[in-house]
Amino acid sequence: MEEVSFTRMEDGTAEDYALLAREEETLKAANFADGVLGQLQTLKGPKLGYKIDRYQHSLQTATRAERDGADEETVVAALLHDIGDTLAPDNHAEFAATLLKPYVTQRTWWIVQHHGIFQGYYFWHHLGGDRHAREQYRGHPYFEACADFCARWDQTAFDPDYDTAPLTHFEPMVRRLLRREPWTLWKETAAA
Numbered sequence: 001m002e003e004v005s006f007t008r009m010e011d012g013t014a015e016d017y018a019l020l021a022r023e024e025e026t027l028k029a030a031n032f033a034d035g036v037l038g039q040l041q042t043l044k045g046p047k048l049g050y051k052i053d054r055y056q057h058s059l060q061t062a063t064r065a066e067r068d069g070a071d072e073e074t075v076v077a078a079l080l081h082d083i084g085d086t087l088a089p090d091n092h093a094e095f096a097a098t099l100l101k102p103y104v105t106q107r108t109w110w111i112v113q114h115h116g117i118f119q120g121y122y123f124w125h126h127l128g129g130d131r132h133a134r135e136q137y138r139g140h141p142y143f144e145a146c147a148d149f150c151a152r153w154d155q156t157a158f159d160p161d162y163d164t165a166p167l168t169h170f171e172p173m174v175r176r177l178l179r180r181e182p183w184t185l186w187k188e189t190a191a192a
Contacts, residue, residue: 033175042086051160054085060157063165068152076177077108078153079170081115092116102182110142111149118150
């Protein structure tokens with residue numbers, strides 16, 4: 001197996017970084033989608049007081065989005081919007097948005113990143129919070145899309161009797177999305 005010539009990044013060569021890029025692509029092609037799908041399955045388990053667990057909620061949100069005519073990117077975002085619930089419970093929306101950012105439009109990224117505060121509209125007032133906290137984003141180009149995401153699919157996806165599609169239905173969509181050419185920091189910086 002090839003290795004780089006350096007022990008400090010500043011000493012690396014173009015050949016070293018080409019090798020690392022190839023290795024990373026190989027690893028990503030083989031494991032990335034599997035890792036994401038595996039992480040989604042960690043949401044199976046305790047219902048935490050809900051009528052369904054977070055895994056079923058994720059599948060149901062995606063099913064509702066697809067049946068409502070959402071495009072494939074939005075359906076995958078609906079499936080993965082809460083993927084950070086077990087790893088980052090206090091900032092799960094940011095976690096999911098960060099995971100998706102290289103592969104989705106700015107609109108989809110913004111919706112996923114902000115869905116937590118928009119979802120708060122439905123329950124924060126019961127906990128002494130401000131259900132209108134999302135109003136700080138009023139006027140943003142994606143405000144209505146995020147409010148719609150929560151109203152139509154996210155806040156409604158807690159029904160144990162809903163005919164929810166299985167993960168096998170969504171898996172090809174996830175794999176297609178995660179095979180997209182991602183943005184990279186160096187490309188984004190060069191374009192600026």
